[in-house]
């Protein structure tokens with residue numbers, strides 16, 4: 001039985017992780033979990049999964065819940081995320097919290113030598129170098145949950161990593177893949193949230209529409225697999241059936257395929273090195289699909305992808321600035337405060353005015369993150 005701490009239990013990945021726990025009650029249990037502000041869903045989760053420790057975002061919610069559930073410990077805020085991530089009974093952390101707020105809890109769990117299954121890509125973007133260095137120092141495995149990175153991993157198992165020549169990340173193209181740049185000027189939040197293949201949280205769905213999601217994933221791949229940016233390609237693949245590919249020096253290409261269902265990579269990260277059955281999943285029927293399509297990315301149409309390559313190649317705190325600017329700008333778009341194309345304008349401005357620091361420590365990263373968010377806010381008002 002693997003005992004899991006789950007960050008972001010009320011979210012899209014969090015809920016699908018709980019589905020996997022339900023599918024395999026003899027394999028997994030959730031000992032501790034965190035949520036944000038969705039208290040009604042939290043109560044349902046507590047009743048069903050009976051965790052021993054729960055963290056909420058706000059102190060008042062922790063107080064109210066502790067009166068209702070007297071046999072459970074409650075904690076809150078960023079310290080609460082750390083408390084859950086380092087919970088003694090858990091050997092695994094599945095980090096599915098949204099945004100760079102997941103950084104400190106990830107580092108804390110690494111220092112406790114937990115196995116880290118990471119969906120929270122913003123942590124790897126804002127502080128990838130630091131996270132990987134700490135993971136190596138403490139011997140904590142970092143296992144990808146993101147579908148592309150899980151596909152890359154599954155396409156590398158048993159291979160000599162030195163013989164890899166290229167990583168090829170597939171991208172659906174997002175909600176506006178068939179629109180011209182001119183048509184993007186006045187798109188609405190509802191239109192942007194209409195992803196063609198995946199049902200996901202709001203922020204990542206907008207990232208997918210700007211292709212910043214793929215940009216974050218290019219950085220995530222460089223960090224996880226220690227690859228040069230010159231050897232990471234992005235390929236538009238509208239069906240999201242091939243989840244990514246690895247090209248080897250002998251020109252062989254290994255890929256992982258499947259119906260778009262995040263429960264499969266979540267389960268793989270939790271069950272590795274075993275493969276467990278997926279009784280609730282839809283099987284891939286290629287004859288029914290008939291055709292798979294591929295095209296190169298237009299970097300003028302999707303400017304965020306270029307920003308991510310630039311930040312990745314530069315390294316240092318510009319990665320934090322880019323990520324924080326994106327988080328703040330996407331939140332503003334979702335709140336109806338800015339237009340869709342202003343997301344990339346704000347990221348570009350934040351990157352242009354950033355004073356880069358190489359090899360930052362955590363305090364520097366947290367400072368840059370906070371200041372960048374403030375700058376974006378001041379541009380909006």
Ligand SMILES: NC(=O)C1=CN([C@@H]2O[C@H](COP(=O)(O)OP(=O)(O)OC[C@H]3O[C@@H](n4cnc5c(N)ncnc54)[C@H](OP(=O)(O)O)[C@@H]3O)[C@@H](O)[C@H]2O)C=CC1
Nearest residue numbers: 008009010011012013036037038097098119120121200201
């Ligand atoms: N959804 C997907 O299919 C995929 C997601 N990912 C990545 O996984 C991560 C989670 O994405 P997703 O599940 O879509 O996101 P959601 O928005 O659906 O869920 C986010 C979770 O984080 C919680 N949360 C948000 N902000 C805070 C905060 N400040 N403090 C504590 N908890 C907080 C939310 O709580 P509450 O709702 O209670 O307020 C919720 O539980 C992201 O990094 C995303 O890029 C990667 C691949 C696929």
Ligand SMILES: CC(=O)[C@@H](O)[C@H](O)COP(=O)(O)O
Nearest residue numbers: 146147171172173174208213
């Ligand atoms: C499910 C998943 O991993 C998402 O990150 C997904 O990749 C989004 O799809 P696109 O960014 O390719 O639209």
Ligand SMILES: [Mn+2]
Nearest residue numbers: 146147148217
């Ligand atoms: Mn992905």
